[in-house]
Amino acid sequence: MKLSDFNYELPQELIAQDPLLKRSDSRLMVLNRATGGIEHRHFSDVIEYLNPGDCLVINDTKVIPARLIGVKEDTGASIEVLLLKRHDDKVWETLVKPGKKARVGARISFGEGKLVGEVIDIVEEGNRLIRFEYEGIFEEVLDELGQMPLPPYITHRLEDKDRYQxxxxxxxxxxxxxxxxxxxxxELLAQIKEKGIKIARVTLHVGLGTFRPVKVENILEHHMHSEFYVIDEEAANTINETKANGGKIVSVGTTSTRTLETVADENGHVRACSGWTDIFIYPGYKFKVVDRLITNFHLPESTLLMLVSALYDREKILEAYKIAVEEKYRFFSFGDAMLIL
Incomplete structure (x- = not known):
């Protein structure tokens, strides 16, 4: 399977730069796999496609203000550090720009010394392990100095940090x-609960895989970066009961989907556990748990687009994306949504 099989043309102006004033006002494209039909709705209408006894699975991870702008202590050169994966209280795996300035031993100061990081190792893909020095609580220091790590295609500064949560x-x-x-x-979640739809929470901390493009033409050679997940007893029981009673598992996003498909056995039974997943879902994959998917419109040639194509049909997904372009849907993180039934 080739990388170019997942390419499509997207006008730059359709990349959403800002979130809408009200979250649920975004548009919703509904794809019906049984009929091949497409409907154009608003996201608040999603409740019409959820039935009592179904289970909505959400990823309750919280984004940290992981983008730090600092200077090298010896030269004063500007340097950017993106926190990716916590190893212990003070050591993080990071993505550093420009990387050539971040040799082992390099010290980087943030906020005029409120936070100082020292590069202690170079790991796979050229990432750096950095040990941080600070006083007080790291999360509070980060909240003061860090910025939300918006994707590179968003060029506007986000005024309200909560809109990326x-x-x-x-x-x-x-x-x-x-x-x-x-x-x-x-309000929408409360209405969904009132209708008799269960809500199960899982956690998957989104990491480097989001920022890493597929660079090989044969997608089977692509290696996913591992991400940490947790699913507790309550969520596992809710999902298993829903399946046993004939309800649909409606996954919110590719991260919830990857978590569920990681922890399920061949019969679709989910167990409470935590760990690291590098599951790569592409066409040909047989889903064990997820029946339906709520997702955004994804980048060309991305692993996210491959996952969506695995749930439906690559050509039908690309046709839907073509229609979305024609209908001027908004794309990517702050864009519109798709529901695959």
């Missing part, structure tokens, strides 16, 4: 938001 974000640790969840409001 879901309304149910709880467990800190992500370098990027699980963006399919950005469309939900607390």
């Amino acid at each position: 879901t309304v149910y974000a709880t467990h800190t640790g992500s370098a990027a938001a699980p963006t399919a969840g950005l469309h939900f409001t607390k």
Whole structure:
């Protein structure tokens, strides 16, 4: 399977730069796999496609302000550090720009010395392990000095940090938001519960995989970066009961999907556990748990587009994307949504 099989043309102006004033006002393209039909709705209408006894699975990870701008202590050169994966209290795996300035032993100062990082090792893909020095609580220092790590295609500065968080974000640790969840409001979630739809929470901390493009033409040679997940007893039981009673598992986003498909056995039974996943879902994959998917419109040639194509049909997904372009849907993180039934 070739990388070019997942390419499509996207006008630059359709890349959403800012979130809408109200989260659930975004548009919703509904793809019906049984009929091949397409509907154009608003996201608040998603409740019409959820039935009592179904289970909505959300990823409650919380994005940390993981982008730090500092200077090298010896030269004063500007340097950017993106926190990716926590190794212990003070050591993080990071992505550094420009990397050539971040040799082992290099010291970087942030906020005039409120936070200082020293490069202690170079790991795979050229990432750096950095040990941080600070006084007080790291999360509070980071909240003061860090910026939200918006994707490179978003050129506007985000005025309200909370708009790059879901309304149910709880467990800190992500370098990027699980963006399919950005469309939900607390009011909409309350209406969904009132209708008799269960909500199960899983956690997957979104890491480097979000920032890493596929660079090989044969996609089977692509290696996914591992990300940490947690699914507790309550969520596992809710999902298993839903399946046993004939309800649909509606996954919110590719991160929830990857978590569920990682922890399920061949019969679709989910167990409570935590660990690291590097699961790569592409066409030909047989889904064990997920019945339906709420997702955003993804970058050309991305692993996210491959996952969506695995759930439906690559050609039908690309045709839907072509229609989305014609209908001027908004794309990527702050863009519109798609529901695959």
